[in-house]
Amino acid sequence: MEIIDSGLFHVYEGDLSGEKVERSCKLYRDAMGFYKSVDETLDPDTVMYEVMTVNGEKKEPGYLNWAISLLHPVRVNGECCMTRGHFHKNTECEEYYWCASGEGLLMMMDENGHDWCERVHKGSLHHINGHYAHRLINTGEEDLRVICCWNSNAGHDYKRVEENPFKHRIFRKRRGIVIEDA
Ligand SMILES: [Fe+2]
Secondary structure (H helix, E strand, O other): OOOOOOOEEEOOOOOEEEOOEEEEEEEHHHOHHHOOOOOOOOOOOOEEEEEEEEOOOOOOOOOEEEEEEEEOOOEEOOEEOEOOOEEOOOOOOOEEEEEEEOEEEEEEEOOOOOEEEEEEEOOOEEEEOOOOEEEEEEOOOOOEEEEEEEEOOOOOEHHHHHHOOOOEEEEEEOOEEEEEEO
């Protein structure tokens, strides 16, 4: 019997590494539309967030994806850095988020357009119903690292969120976290 390495390595408060890891990077120039207003002081090449993913072998029921979302503590005219946000194309597919470091919010929205947030902090674990839209928001002063596990056949339905956007926006101002109507 052989004893071998898995070829993947995940440092809890660090990166995910291995041959199968795919890395993507969202720059401000490609994220401007998520925010209430354009921040002319922010370099369009600013890295807003990164995602490291190990995709399941097939995009079929029973296969899993594993990833880290790493959101940098960038503000856009005071609005906190956030992911694009999506529904799953296959609403039967759930997801878990597990925070490794930093602080933020997980904004969710049901199919009736009702939205709310869960507090995200080191160790917090979040179950996401397959019917809920979800978006991560970094409200802190350091990187927010969130580990994600979901069905590889879930898909991302960004258009559905663009047509039915979240109703609230999160800002960090001198007096702290401020929630505004979108
Ligand atoms: Fe998701």
